[in-house]
Amino acid sequence: MSNNNVNGTIRNFNNGPVKTDHQTTNHIYLHPGHQSGEFESWMRKIGGLLQITAEAAHLKPLLDLLFTVAEPERMFLYTFPAIDELNLEPCHEIRLVFREERIEEVSSLAGFVKLASFKHRSLIITLQSNTDFEENLQDCSDDSVLCFREEFLVFSNSPYRLRTCTDEHIKLAYDSAMHDFNRYYNEGVAALQASKMLLGDKHYYQAYSLVVRVVEQVYNAIICAFGYSFKVGLKLFELKKKAAQYLPQLFCFDYDLAEIEELSLLLVNREQLRFDSMLGSFDSTLGITEEFMAAAKPCFESKLNYLLNYSKGGNNHG
Incomplete structure (x- = not known):
């Protein structure tokens, strides 16, 4: 599956249909009848922790706990490097995307999340509704292009793959x-x-x-x-x-x-x-x-x- 950037816009070149309703905007739906190997590979990954880098391996128990208990739609992980001149240590951010109707319910888990992450210094957990997430993707905001990429995705409960952006x-x-x-x-x-x-x-x-x-x-x-x-x-x-x-x-x-x-x-x-x-x-x-x-x-x-x-x-x- 490849994507080309032409004049700042994204064109999808895959054999499967591109869904455009409000729940799937800018996601490529891998239908079983089209590129079935990639579809089956992705479907096997849904509902489990995706591969994470060695630098974040110590967070795996926490990530397992979060997607098991909180059941997000998607989970992204970022590890921002240390800034020596400011004496700032590396910082991990876990961004959880939930369905709109679950945001208030999940917010009540703040105490649990704090307890679950107490071993990890410099860790921030942020929440985002799926509606905001989809709107950012649709608008091609800088936040979505830079942050909502599969390179940072560590858990997905959706059959819809994230859009791939070119380096340009x-x-x-x-x-x-x-x-x-x-x-x-x-x-x-x-x-x-x-x-x-x-x-x-x-x-x-x-x-x-x-x-x-x-x-x-x-x-x-x-x-x-x-x-x-x-x-x-x-x-x-x-x-x-x-x-x-x-x-x-x-x-x-x-x-x-x-x-x-x-x-x-x-x-x-x-x-x-x-x-x-x-x-x-x-x-x-x-x-x-x-x-x-x-x-x-x-x-x-x-x-x-x-x-x-x-x-x-x-x-x-x-």
């Missing part, structure tokens, strides 16, 4: 995600410098307000690169949760942004705001933000380079 198409998604991130991130860098100038002139309210906007900008840089939509009107901790879905390695280590989140809530609640008591109390948030931004960019670039260069046979490099 993956590189286009990489360039697009990097461009979107840099655009918003660089705006945040400029705003942070303006905040420092305002603080130097003792314009505390303006400086504090702007530094909160800077952190929001970094979160949105991460979100927009993978999810396309700029989030407005969310509390800072809610925005952080959204960003953590796309860049878990950055948020599974100790970057304490609690002071900035506290500041953002104070600034929003104008009726109870006593600004005279805040003067000088949050000057440290500028340094915290600068340190966080210095980690966010290389962490984002490391993830994208991993996704671009990954191959299950090896040669994975940043």
Whole structure:
């Protein structure tokens, strides 16, 4: 089965029909009457753990437990490399895709998942509904092209194979995600410098307000690169949760942004705001933000380079 990329679009060249209903969009259905050998091979794999790399072999008991108890539709595994200059250790992400009606039911397993993974440091487990998963595939979002590939698939309970993207198409998604991130991130860098100038002139309210906007900008840089939509009107901790879905390695280590989140809530609640008591109390948030931004960019670039260069046979490099 081969796929060719022509002008950024994907064409499927296989003898089986391509399903296009909302449940199977962008999946190649391997009908028994067409390429039966490949169909039978795939059907034998359904419902069991697919081959995993040596670097993730220690996670096999946990993966077995997750698909046995949680029964996802699909399970993806990513191992993001260490970032030595930031003292960030390697980080594993397990992404579970569930049918829409099971998301709330599965969310109640949070305690079980935490217990099941307590032996593994730097492990993040994220959940996604099958509806969102299919929509991302249909839209050919950068997230789907880079992340939803069979190279990362470790469990499938579906007879529908994932679309295969060409190297050219993956590189286009990489360039697009990097461009979107840099655009918003660089705006945040400029705003942070303006905040420092305002603080130097003792314009505390303006400086504090702007530094909160800077952190929001970094979160949105991460979100927009993978999810396309700029989030407005969310509390800072809610925005952080959204960003953590796309860049878990950055948020599974100790970057304490609690002071900035506290500041953002104070600034929003104008009726109870006593600004005279805040003067000088949050000057440290500028340094915290600068340190966080210095980690966010290389962490984002490391993830994208991993996704671009990954191959299950090896040669994975940043």
